[in-house]
Amino acid sequence: MKKVLAIASSGGHWVQLIRISSALPYEIVYVCTDQSQESRAEGQFYRVSDFNKNSLWGIPSAFFTALKVLYKERPDVVITTGAAPGLMFILLSRFFKAKSIWVDSIANVVEPSLSFRHALRLADVCVTQSKQVAEKYNVEYWGEVL
Amino acid sequence: MIFVTVGTQLGFDRFISIVDEWAAENSGVSVFCQIADGSYLPSACKYVRSIPADEYRRYFEEADVVVSHAGMGSIITAFDYSKPLIVFPRQLKYCEHRNDHQVATVRKFRGRTGIYAAETKHDLKSLLNNWSGLDSCSQKLEVSSELVSSIVEFIET
DSSP, X not given: OOEEEEEEOTTHHHHHHHHHHHTOSSEEXXXXXXXXXXXXXXXXXXXXXXXXXXXXXXXXXXXXXXXXXXXXXXXXXXXXXXXXXXXXXXXXXXXXTOEEEEEOOTTOSSSOOHHHHHHHHHSSEEEESOHHHHHHHTOEEOOOOO | OEEEEOOSSOOOHHHHHHHHHHHHHOTXXXXXXXXXXXXXXXXXXXXXXXXXXXXHHHHHHHOSEEEEESOHHHHHHHHHHTXXXXXXXXXXXXXXXXXXXXXXXXXXXXXXXTEEEOOSHXXXXXXXXXXXXXXXXXXXXXXXXXXXXXXXXXXXX
């Protein structure tokens, strides 16, 4: 069975990721910025440091966590709903021969996230959950988590 | 019990201060706030900064009404637990977020049964005044089968 690594920041990103991964017929390894979300993960769980463009302190730790987890788990695919920690895993997934997919948050109705714009250069595929964004930015729309 | 949440990432002082003001005017109503790293500390409500995942869902379960920033985590959880949800978006003009995506989110979900939106103090207090008469989010929302099958196709090819 293929192995999927599913990573998201806590909050809305994570809730959406859980909805998607629960519907997938694969072994799922979960990564989240909030340790307490382990109870919601039906599979191996890892915590990763959070960071964003206003707070970069978590980057070194997130980098090493991503390396460690990708090396240990060797997923076939990395899927993320954001935010920035998901980018770290997408970036490093290339070195572990894993395919990667970014699903932008359903909250980004009018504009894609900043991370999405970076993900366009890094992920194998990026999808938006907004038809408006799909048309405006010529990116894929595959449906929504709700 | 009215459960108030600002999400896991950022404080939301303007929102919490309005809720606190309303709670002081309605002392018979139990209001519990999750305020993250906000600077404003409620005086008329019990509050915590963060709640572990299992407890968070328990608060949703026990709440009569949930009042929340317009974050997708809160919106989706309100649908999962079929609770009335009042959403109050963070706004760029108050430097409450990096952009106005929460305002766009509110406009996307406004009108669905059980979702009530407020963007001003007046509107938020009006909704709170009617807290016991609000409808629940009764619609069951599933992940799009197209999204799932497209992801599976991507994984398999």
